[in-house]
Amino acid sequence: MVDLVGRVDDKLRRAFAAASLPVEGVRSVPATRPEFGDFQCNAAMALGKAAKRNPRDLAAAVAETLRRDPDFASVEVAGPGFLNLRLADAVVAGLAREQAASPTLGIAQRDSAPVLLDFGGSNVAKPLHVGHLRSLVIGESLSRLFQAQGIAVVTDVHFGDWGLQMGMLIAAIRRAHPGRAPGTVGAGIAIDEMERLYPEAAAACKADPERMAEARALTAALQAGDADARADWGALRDTSLADQKRDFDLVGARFDLFLGESDTQATVERIVPDLLARGIAERDEGAVVIAVAEPSDTRPVPPMMLEKSDGAATYATTDLATIADRAASPATARCGRYVYVVDERQSLHFTQVFRAARKAGLAPADGLVHVGFGTVNGVDGKPYKTREGGVARLRDLIGDAVAKARERVDASDPAVDAEALARQVGLAAVKWADLSTGRLGGYVFNLERMVSFEGNTGPYVQYACVRIGAIAARAVAAGARASEISLGHPAERALAMACLRLPAAVEAAAAGYAPNEIADFAFAVAQSFSRFYTECPVLAAGDAERAARLALCDLAFAVLSRALWMLGIAVPQRM
RNA sequence: GACUCCGUAGCUCAGUUGGAUAGAGCAGCCGCCUUCUAAGCGGCAGGUCGAAGGUUCGAGCCCUUCCGGAGUCGCCA
Structure with a gap:
């Protein structure tokens, strides 16, 4: 151990x-x-x-x-x-040698059922913005954290591709192209036009009851299987998802499944009468609801709305039906726990859905977990806007960080791909800014901080890793070999002690769904290494000391790069 | 109105069953590159932990009240 x-x-x-x-x-x-x-x-x-x-x-x-x-x-x-x-120093050295020899670096391997991770949660026609950043980065990090513990993971983006928003959008594109026949309009809509039309349509529906009625009618037609509505919808969905996949790739979020709310439609139709028949759901004020209040509640928990009085399904319905689908689908049936990485504001929604799922006998063995996170605000405490007043697109934010990183890259070295390095460093800065703070606290979006590369930042930890790699590379070139870790200098001991906290950090991070535990750990190791680096020459040391220090460097590199991997941050070759 | 989260250094944030002198980073000031990459290292300065009571040998943490911010509260997703 x-x-x-x-x-x-x-x-x-x-x-x-x-x-x-x-x-x-x-x-x-x-x-x-x-x-x-x-x-x-x-x-x-x-x-x-x-x-x-x-x-x-x-x-x-x-x-x-x-x-x-x-x-x-x-x-x-x-x-x-x-x-x-x-x-005793000998004990620390012995443990460090054990850790270096361990393929998992001492991280306890869990023998538990696969975990389903539901994150991303993007919507058709809405470009990804800073608000999606948290879900994507935290979700991807949790995915890797579980994998590091030997737990299999299935990830699903759970695309928001159903409901009233789609009726609004289809109505808007048909209005914008009156010359085209319904059913053929969607295929001609490019992503830019879609993203422009959607907010206009949403605003129009809010202001004009007639537009809203039109949107509702189209939503109902879509959900009833109207072929033209379905055709336009399908084209919009495909265009939007293809565009968003670029962003997922950009931030390194990996999904096994790209299912959406629409995929559970058949189950929605089945589940409502079924729950009514079993007495779990009931009619109330013209709607179908499931009562989920419990005596111990300190706050009122309203019933979960299963079907609105106009007969339409709600977000809660599709979430409940999705749980049923996941239990039945071969891809996810083995998953024992479903983890939702979604904005904390939806806490009540998940309370309702999870309780309803338990009442209906749908919850997985190890439970349903909502991993919430704080909202993204500007420095004024209000929802973050760009200088122009619009939402900050994820793509632009990362572009800014990469451009800033590009300025610092030494372009004179022909062995370095400056663009690729700038992407790695810029992305590390953005991800670190997000993952290094507690997920529940309020989140003040600060571009300056996100693209700063000094101190407690992703690039700082990357830099530590790169310098270790440089020592190792020089050692290989010089024919110097690592032996076994032994500890003499206080900075060596401190570095080994820092590395040895990896298993505890992983435990804490997994137990609390808290990637910031990993970030804190990685920063501490990087700091310990940086001090070691200035105080303990490696290559210039005597043979025995050099060999022992090379071994310690190897351990620090393995530990740091594993920690960065768990945060979804790349380790560059050079910086 | 009810409930949830939050309030810690100028700024952004940690603070692990209640423990010793409340910690980082940034910004500021002072040092350190002929020696493995200075995106670095060392040091200085910076705090009535929103306020007031209470429990305790001991409170940033637990209890009460108040102030301030954000959010949620069956037919949006």
Whole structure:
């Protein structure tokens, strides 16, 4: 077991048990100050309070056991009952060697059912904007995080291609091209025209009841299978999705399935009468709803709307039907957990759908999870707009970051593909800005920050990786070989300790659906490496030291590049 | 009105069952490139953790009230 934190916690629990103390809640945390050692344990104080005993005495009893363990260089009781632990250098070196030899770098492999990840959530005719960035980057990162744990993943973009918006759009394109026959209009609409017409149509429908009635009628016709409506719809959908796939490729979001709300139409038609017949759904005020309120609710949870009084399905209906489809489809039937990476504002919606799914017996074995995230705002706290007042397109944002990165690339080196490197660095900056903050907090969109390449940024971590790679390449050229990790200099020890936290970081990130745990970890390793880099010459060191440092470099490279991979960030050859 | 999230350094953010002197990065100031890439390293400065009470040996974290911001609240998706 390469898990450093797990090993220390294990020893702590044994020592508490040996002192006849409960082990529940006993764990280590990183020492708050370097002079306290590597880890501290605060459990004695909590236990002392519960047992009404002096925490210092409890800590002293535990310390006595731990001191007999040669793995610890020092065990001290401090203050009201802190246990300060410092590992022996040989133990750290040994663990680092184990980690270097481990194909998973010590990351615990989970034997769990595949996970279905639903993210992206783009809509027909709406260009991807900064709001989609979070879903795409967080979703892709979670996908890789699970894969790093040995868990298979199935990703579905869940395209918004159904409902009233489509009626609005079809009506608008037919109005714009009165000379073309219904059913032949959609195929002639390019993406630019579609994206221009849609917001106009939505505004017109809002302002004009007649336009709205027209849109509703077309929506109903589409859902009823009208051939012309279907033909125009299909063309619009295809054009829009093809365009969006370019953006998915651009940000590196990989999808197994490009299913949409429309794909569940047959199930929607079946599920409504079925749920009514089973008494799970009921008619109310002309609509069909499922009551999902629970006595323990601290807020009112309205019933889930299954069918509107005009007979149309809703977003909730398609989401519920999609759950049924996923359980039945060969591609997703084995998935034990469905994870939705969607804006936190839809929290209530998912509460309703998930409860309805459980009532209907549709929920997968390991449950339904909504991984929400905060909204993207401008510096004024309001939804982010460009200087021109429009939405900031994802493509343009990344273009800006890449252009900024391009300015810094050394174009004089013919071995470097400047454009490709600028794309890698610019994208890293954008992704890092998003993934390094907690997903639930409000998100202030700041272009300056997104395209800055210094300090706590993606390019900084990439740069650390690149420099390690450069050392390794020079070593190969010089015929120098790595041996085994051994630790002498404090910067070497600190770097090894940082690397050894990888398994704990992955656990924390997966448990909380929190890629920022990985970003924090990667930044700490990069910082440790940068310090090591300035303080410990590798190639200029003596033979034995050089070989040991090369081994440590190899580990740091493996760990850092694995962490960056989990964030969806590329490791360039040079910078 | 009810509920949810948020308020931490000039700015953007961390802060792990309640623990030691609240941490990073940016911006500012001072140093470091004849030596593995300075997208780097070291240092200085910067805080009544929105406010007031309470619980506790100990509160950024838990409880109460208030202030401020964002969001949601059955027939949009």
